[in-house]
Amino acid sequence: MSTPGMDRANLRTPLKDVRGLGSAKSGTRHFIVQRVTGIALALLTIWIVGFVLTLVHAGDYLHARELLRHTFAAVWLIAFIVMAFWHAQLGLQVVIEDYVHTSWLEMLSQIAVKFVCAGAALTGVVAVIRIAMGA
Amino acid sequence: MPQNARPLSPHLQIYRWPLSMALSILHRATGIALAVGLLLVVWLLLSLASGPESYAVARAFCASWLGLVLLFAWSWALFFHLCNGVRHLFWDIGVGFAKAQAQRSAFVVVAASLLLTALVWICVIAQGGVA
Numbered sequence: 164m165s166t167p168g169m170d171r172a173n174l175r176t177p178l179k180d181v182r183g184l185g186s187a188k189s190g191t192r193h194f195i196v197q198r199v200t201g202i203a204l205a206l207l208t209i210w211i212v213g214f215v216l217t218l219v220h221a222g223d224y225l226h227a228r229e230l231l232r233h234t235f236a237a238v239w240l241i242a243f244i245v246m247a248f249w250h251a252q253l254g255l256q257v258v259i260e261d262y263v264h265t266s267w268l269e270m271l272s273q274i275a276v277k278f279v280c281a282g283a284a285l286t287g288v289v290a291v292i293r294i295a296m297g298a
Numbered sequence: 299m300p301q302n303a304r305p306l307s308p309h310l311q312i313y314r315w316p317l318s319m320a321l322s323i324l325h326r327a328t329g330i331a332l333a334v335g336l337l338l339v340v341w342l343l344l345s346l347a348s349g350p351e352s353y354a355v356a357r358a359f360c361a362s363w364l365g366l367v368l369l370f371a372w373s374w375a376l377f378f379h380l381c382n383g384v385r386h387l388f389w390d391i392g393v394g395f396a397k398a399q400a401q402r403s404a405f406v407v408v409a410a411s412l413l414l415t416a417l418v419w420i421c422v423i424a425q426g427g428v429a
Contacts, residue, residue: 198390201383208380212418220425224350231346244340251333258326280333283340290343 193253200250207243214239228294237295241288248284252276317404325382328375335372361427373418378411 214236221227230236255276263269313319345356359365385403388394394403 198387201387205380205384208376212376216418216421216425219422224346224353227346227353240343244336247336247339251329251336254326254329255333258330283337287340287343290340290347293347294343 193256197250197253200246200253203242203246204250207239207246210239211243231291231294232297234295237291240291244284244287244291248280248287252280255280316401318400321382321404321407325379325386328379328382331372331375332379335368335375338368338372370415370419374411374415377414377418378407381407381410381414 214230217230218227221230231240256273259269259272259276263272310319342356342360345352360369385394385407388403394400
């Protein structure tokens with residue numbers, strides 16, 4: 164890989180070319196969203212673990228559905244699903260950036276991760292809503 | 299190109315593994331595992347929404363040997379990623395960076411994750427198992 168700007172006729176450094184154009188604006192966004200969803204998940208997980216234990220205790224189908232019919236349970240579960248897939252998608256994005264170096268394969272896997280996470284999150288949310296509405 | 303001929307900095311296999319390095323790698327590995335585990339959570343919810351027959355299938359899978367091993371591994375992965383994530387949050391606000399502190403917090407994270415996993419499975423067994 165050649166260093167950008169070095170093969171040009173003028174002797175400006177690459178840094179000189181980008182100075183004064185402003186910041187990248189969204190440069191720290193990924194980092195911040197990863198932390199914020201992480202904090203949300205830390206709080207949600209405490210409830211989720213308790214809820215799963217209650218589900219295990221409940222055993223049968225009807226009792227399990229009854230537990231999810233409470234508005235609070237549905238809201239908490241939907242929040243968990245959305246936060247978890249958002250957090251997962253950000254993390255997997257970094258893993259792919261770090262380890263997949265074939266350009267087309269990286270692009271393909273990045274898009275696949277976004278699609279699978281979005282699809283699974285939507286499926287989970289619809290499932291919770293269906294149970295909560297008794298449909 | 300002259301740049302390519304330059305010596306590279308040593309990579310992972312050169313170093314003796316300190317605990318914090320193992321934890322850093324485990325954080326990533328458990329993160330990937332938990333992303334896969336999330337798909338199982340969605341499957342469980344979907345089966346519960348679809349009716350008693352599909353819920354019975356999902357429960358039977360969870361109570362199978364493969365299901366139990368996966369659930370146990372995921373429960374530890376969850377608690378490890380949670381505890382180590384909190385450790386990262388402290389680092390993000392600039393707390394606990396000293397080598398001795400990082401070493402101590404690494405031990406705390408491993409111990410807490412094992413303790414929480416044990417606690418959850420004691421609760422499950424006390425309730426009569428997964429199935």
